[in-house]
Amino acid sequence: MFQRKSDILAAYLFLGILALGLIFTDVAMRQHLDAPVLKQRREIVRVLALTDLALFTEARYTRHPSMADRNTPFQDHPLSLEHFPSGSILALPPHLNTTATQ
Amino acid sequence: MGAFEKQRNIVDFTLSSLGRRKGKIISLGTVYTFVIFLLASVLFFTQAIKREAALLLQEAPEMTVQRLEAGRQGSIPKHYGDSIAAIRGVQSVRPRLWGYYYDSLSEATFTIMVNDELNEKPGEIIIGSAVKVRSAAGAENRVVRINDTFPFKTYDGSALLLKVKGILPLTSELEAADLILVSEKDYRTLFAVNNDHATDLVLRVRNTKELTTIATKIVQLHPDTRPVSREEILRTYEAIFDWRGGLIIVTMAGVLFAFIILAWDKATGLSAEEKREIGVLKAIGWETADILLMKFWEGVSVSILAFILGVFLAYLHVFVGSALLFEPVLKGWSVLYPDFRLTPHVDAYQLATLFFLTVIPYTVVTIIPSWRSATIDPDSVMRT
Numbered sequence: 001m002f003q004r005k006s007d008i009l010a011a012y013l014f015l016g017i018l019a020l021g022l023i024f025t026d027v028a029m030r031q032h033l034d035a036p037v038l039k040q041r042r043e044i045v046r047v048l049a050l051t052d053l054a055l056f057t058e059a060r061y062t063r064h065p066s067m068a069d070r071n072t073p074f075q076d077h078p079l080s081l082e083h084f085p086s087g088s089i090l091a092l093p094p095h096l097n098t099t100a101t102q
Numbered sequence: 103m104g105a106f107e108k109q110r111n112i113v114d115f116t117l118s119s120l121g122r123r124k125g126k127i128i129s130l131g132t133v134y135t136f137v138i139f140l141l142a143s144v145l146f147f148t149q150a151i152k153r154e155a156a157l158l159l160q161e162a163p164e165m166t167v168q169r170l171e172a173g174r175q176g177s178i179p180k181h182y183g184d185s186i187a188a189i190r191g192v193q194s195v196r197p198r199l200w201g202y203y204y205d206s207l208s209e210a211t212f213t214i215m216v217n218d219e220l221n222e223k224p225g226e227i228i229i230g231s232a233v234k235v236r237s238a239a240g241a242e243n244r245v246v247r248i249n250d251t252f253p254f255k256t257y258d259g260s261a262l263l264l265k266v267k268g269i270l271p272l273t274s275e276l277e278a279a280d281l282i283l284v285s286e287k288d289y290r291t292l293f294a295v296n297n298d299h300a301t302d303l304v305l306r307v308r309n310t311k312e313l314t315t316i317a318t319k320i321v322q323l324h325p326d327t328r329p330v331s332r333e334e335i336l337r338t339y340e341a342i343f344d345w346r347g348g349l350i351i352v353t354m355a356g357v358l359f360a361f362i363i364l365a366w367d368k369a370t371g372l373s374a375e376e377k378r379e380i381g382v383l384k385a386i387g388w389e390t391a392d393i394l395l396m397k398f399w400e401g402v403s404v405s406i407l408a409f410i411l412g413v414f415l416a417y418l419h420v421f422v423g424s425a426l427l428f429e430p431v432l433k434g435w436s437v438l439y440p441d442f443r444l445t446p447h448v449d450a451y452q453l454a455t456l457f458f459l460t461v462i463p464y465t466v467v468t469i470i471p472s473w474r475s476a477t478i479d480p481d482s483v484m485r486t
Contacts, residue, residue, distance in 0.1 A: 005117035006110045009403055016410035020453070023417050027446040030421075034445040037273045038157060044274050046161035048215060049198055049304045051335055053155055054230070054279040057211055058436040060202055063280070064213075065342065066335040067168065067302070069175055085434035093338035095330065 056086035070096050109399075112392065116399040119379065130364065131408055137361045138412025138460050139419070140354050145452055146420040147428060148343050150444040155339040158277055159332070163304035165313060166198075166330045167320055175328075177299035182324055186303065189319050191312040197300030199289050203254065203282070210280070210437035214292065217283035224287040227252060228268035232279035232438045252282075257294040264288060279440035365467055377475050384480035390473070397472035401465035409461050413453065421446045 002008050044050070056062035061072040062084060070092070073082035082088075120127050167186065169178035183195040199216035212233060220226055233246050246252060246266055254262040270278045290297065307316060310332075317329040380393055419425060424443055425432075433439045 004110065004114050005121075006113040009113055009117060013406065016406065019410060019414050023414070023448060026417075026421075027448050030446050037271075038445065040271065041274050041277060042158055042161045044270065045158050045277055048217065048278070048281075048283070049163045049196065050277055051159075051162050051166055051330075053158070053277055053339070054213070054232075054275070054281070054438075054440050055432065056434060056436055057213075057280045057438045058434050059211075062434075063202070063211070066330060066338040067166065067175070069170075069173070071173060072175075075174065086432075086436070089431065091341045091344070093334070094341050095334035095337065 056084075056090070058086055059084040062086040062090055065090055065093050066095075068093070068096075109395070112395050113399050113403075116396050116403065119396070120400060120403065123375075127404065131404055133361055133364060134404065134408035134460075134464070135412045135415070137357060138408055138456070139415045140357060141460070142413050142416030142456055143419050143425065143427065144354070145456060146416055146446070146448060147425050147444070149452060150420065150447045152340060152343045153447045154276065154444055155343070156336060159335055159339060162332050162335050164307045164310060164332050165305040165317065166335075167303040167305065168328045168330065169302075169324070169326055170328055171326075175302075177295065178302055178327070180298055180300055182327070183300075183303050185323050186305065186320055189316055189323075191307050191309060191316055193306040193308050196304050196306075198302050198304050199286060199295070200301050201289075201293055203292070206255075208437065212282045212438070213280050214282050214284055214289060216286045216289045220283060220285040221287070222285075223267070224285040225264060226267040226285070227264045227288075228270060228283040229266055230270050230278045230281040230438075231272045231275055232440055233282060254292055256292050262288065262292055273443075275440035276442040279442075280438045365464055380472065380475045381480040384476065390476045393476040394469055394473055397469050398465065401468035402461075405461040405464050409457060413456070417446070417448070420444065 002011065051066050052064040054063065059073070061068035073084075073087055074080050167178065167182070168175050169182070170176065178197075180197050183197060186192060187195040201214050203212045203214045204210075205212060210233075217228065220228065229246055229252070231245075246269075248266055248269060250266045252264050252266055254264060256262050264284065270281065284292070289295065305316070307313060313331050313333070317331065320327055320329050383393060383396075384390075419427065421444060424441065429439075
């Protein structure tokens with residue numbers, strides 16, 4: 001089928017471009033298919049007045065980072081250290097840099 | 103011979119030459135693909151989750167007003183809402199009741215929230231699809247089903263049995279996995295909260311441009327409050343995912359550096375066999391430009407192969423396999439972890455960034471040492 005080695009590279013490049021094309025097609029299709037579901041989810045957020053994602057449920061300040069105080073991770077007991085794994089991969093919400101402890 | 107045919111001949115020769123160094127190329131290609139796979143996975147995951155968070159939290163309340171008590175968030179008297187509602191531009195003020203409940207049996211922390219629709223039906227709850235409870239029989243946590251009874255221990259020590267009347271859709275796990283919606287009566291019984299207090303107040307405003315003015319007026323009226331605007335919530339999530347993407351890349355830095363060293367080693371030190379090959383080619387009449395072209399095609403074939411395979415595998419990993427490799431990092435000690443499936447968001451800009459960060463540097467480092475070898479005398483190259 002492939003008489004020359006360059007044909008193999010050309011075929012591979014063609015398949016690769018096809019695969020990337022498939023990715024973009026899948027993205028477009030899934031965004032289209034997920035649109036009604038997303039609408040329903042946005043409605044849940046609106047009706048329940050949710051402010052945060054349920055990404056980390058292990059600690060209060062990681063479950064609702066936008067509602068937390070700067071001191072929340074340290075208030076378990078005096079000299080308490082922040083010790084939850086997700087605490088180390090959460091950044092301080094930007095608004096707490098300026099309005100904390102108001 | 104046309105330019106196209108010449109390029110084809112060079113590509114043919116390059117691929118044959120690569121075929122003679124199969125082991126080396128396969129191992130390099132595997133590491134290269136893995137590095138691209140990891141980078142692309144981080145890129146796809148952070149972009150998709152950022153987009154999803156932004157789309158969902160667009161519906162979050164325009165402003166949330168908390169009350170601080172000795173520097174911590176405390177409950178807010180409901181009458182604060184009356185004075186806040188009188189501020190020009192505020193459309194509505196609604197008290198929100200929510201809190202955390204640690205279930206010692208399942209060792210999970212749930213978010214308990216009052217839903218107005220349940221106020222007429224005390225004793226009933228609606229739960230997020232990840233809510234689990236320790237089964238009576240043994241150690242296994244099991245997912246709660248409709249009509250199951252969910253036992254709570256109230257803050258005065260008594261038991262409160264609530265019946266599951268609904269489960270939030272599975273698709274809403276990212277925002278509601280650990281939620282338990284209850285009636286106001288059950289909430290106040292569970293947490294022994296004063297009838298005049300709420301957890302915070304949520305505001306709808308007519309014009310979002312007035313949010314800063316409204317926030318200033320609220321703080322002037324009630325200096326013990328802290329307004330959090332929707333923009334701040336959105337910025338929080340933007341920062342979280344930027345930080346996390348950066349953090350994963352930092353932890354992957356070791357892999358990246360190992361790859362850079364490998365590529366650099368390969369690039370700076372051509373093997374004796376490769377040098378001899380270049381010498382022979384020059385001796386039979388190949389020009390320096392032809393040898394550089396050969397090395398260019400060598401770099402391109404390996405890079406493109408690794409790039410396409412790495413990107414494709416990363417796409418499958420993040421959007422079909424729910425970012426399986428990142429799950430242990432994201433889960434932490436959470437007992438309830440949302441099993442969410444992200445809507446893909448990949449654009450040409452992301453792929454171009456990845457391409458310029460990986461393929462171009464590799465291709466360049468393979469050409470430079472060949473140029474050095476290709477410009478020296480073939481006789482001396484063949485003799486070494």
